[in-house]
Amino acid sequence: MIEVRELTKRYGDTAAVDGLSFRVEPGHVTGFLGPNGAGKSTTMRIVLGLDAPTSGEALVNGRRYATLPRPMRAVGALLDAGAVHGGRSAFDHLSCLALAGGIGRSRVAEVLEAVGLTGVARRLVGGFSLGMKQRLGIAAALLGDPGVLMFDEPVNGLDPEGVRWIRELMRALAAEGRTVLLSSHLMSEMALTADRLVVVGRGRLIADTTVRELTGRYPTLEDAYLALTAGSVEYGAAR
Numbered sequence: 205m206i207e208v209r210e211l212t213k214r215y216g217d218t219a220a221v222d223g224l225s226f227r228v229e230p231g232h233v234t235g236f237l238g239p240n241g242a243g244k245s246t247t248m249r250i251v252l253g254l255d256a257p258t259s260g261e262a263l264v265n266g267r268r269y270a271t272l273p274r275p276m277r278a279v280g281a282l283l284d285a286g287a288v289h290g291g292r293s294a295f296d297h298l299s300c301l302a303l304a305g306g307i308g309r310s311r312v313a314e315v316l317e318a319v320g321l322t323g324v325a326r327r328l329v330g331g332f333s334l335g336m337k338q339r340l341g342i343a344a345a346l347l348g349d350p351g352v353l354m355f356d357e358p359v360n361g362l363d364p365e366g367v368r369w370i371r372e373l374m375r376a377l378a379a380e381g382r383t384v385l386l387s388s389h390l391m392s393e394m395a396l397t398a399d400r401l402v403v404v405g406r407g408r409l410i411a412d413t414t415v416r417e418l419t420g421r422y423p424t425l426e427d428a429y430l431a432l433t434a435g436s437v438e439y440g441a442a443r
């Protein structure tokens with residue numbers, strides 16, 4: 205479970221996250237939605253201990269990340285698929301992460317297989333396409349077999365087969381009883397993948413609900429999203 209409690213993160217005058225509270229429960233795919241700059245990545249970074257909150261807290265299984273005894277076994281995440289050392293092979297990249305996290309080497313082959321990269325495991329990551337890097341990032345998130353998973357825009361750059369694969373993977377992980385938080389701007393895909401939704405705008409909570417509830421009230425999830433966030437779009441083009 206992920207719990208975000210009264211979380212605020214300021215960068216100078218900008219409140220990237222502003223008094224945000226929500227819970228992400230196990231057994232569901234929870235979509236994390238909001239316009240560009242709404243604070244989704246900042247929230248995920250704080251959950252992972254990569255950024256410190258200005259106030260409030262973010263907990264994984266009731267603990268702050270820094271106090272988790274075996275963090276890679278508790279929570280895995282794909283935040284920025286491009287943030288990998290291009291001079292290493294996929295196998296070596298994952299082996300380094302496994303070593304750092306106290307995870308056996310046999311798991312590396314398992315996660316490479318799970319994301320479909322076994323055939324290119326010895327190739328340098330620098331030559332990978334964006335979609336291959338996304339798959340590698342997902343393999344890294346799965347390394348510790350964690351109960352909590354967060355994915356920031358995982359379908360970015362994936363081909364239609366890859367998009368369907370992500371959808372099925374997210375749903376399978378949730379069906380295993382894991383907590384899955386997924387951010388994406390693709391509403392049609394979110395409607396097919398998520399059960400629950402947390403919608404944020406300008407760092408604040410706009411809605412904490414289900415896909416079913418919103419699609420019952422609006423023709424599509426996209427219509428619902430655009431209506432909910434209409435007052436919170438910061439970087440929209442002039443019309």
Ligand SMILES: Nc1ncnc2c1ncn2[C@@H]1O[C@H](COP(=O)(O)OP(=O)(O)OP(=O)(O)O)[C@@H](O)[C@H]1O
Pocket residue numbers: 215218219220221238239240241242243244245246247
């Ligand atoms: N390290 C930083 N320094 C200064 N400002 C930052 C930093 N990180 C994020 N911000 C600002 O905080 C706000 C929230 O950014 P964040 O990346 O969390 O939004 P997001 O919802 O993930 O957006 P997107 O959908 O575009 O990825 C933005 O205004 C951003 O410019």
